Amino acid sequence: MSKGPITCHVLDVSLGRPAEGVEVNIQTYHKGQRNVDIFSPFAHGVTDADGRCLNMLPPRGSDEARLQNKQVGAGTYKIVFKPKEYFEKTGRKCFYPWVEITFEIENPEEHYHIPLLISPYSFTTYRGS
Secondary structure, eight states: OOOOSEEEEEEETTTTEEOTTOEEEEEEEEEOGGGOEEEEEEEEEEOOTTSEEOOSSOOTTOHHHHHTTOOOOSEEEEEEEEOHHHHHHTTOOOSOSOEEEEEEESOTTSOEEEEEEEETTEEEEOOBO
């Protein structure tokens, strides 16, 4: 199966292994009334045993993407990770119950991969490949 145009990977750096079961949401940005910034739900997934979420969206240009109105275009998006439950399952507290990363898609033909490195009291990210 082909992967979607936006994917992610969550690694628990405090344990040195993938973070399975982290809820992930993708949102799209648009300007609302009175210049209010609004992010609307676009896609949802949960990380697998390898900490990856590869199929939140159907493959680019597919019939499925067109039928579900899930075609990725240029614009601003937000990916929201919810690691709190993941840490609670292992008896750990976390300072960041949600990690929200806003990013810009300039070329919708490219693949966008957003890795997240987490521990109970820190996180970092970068544009992956």
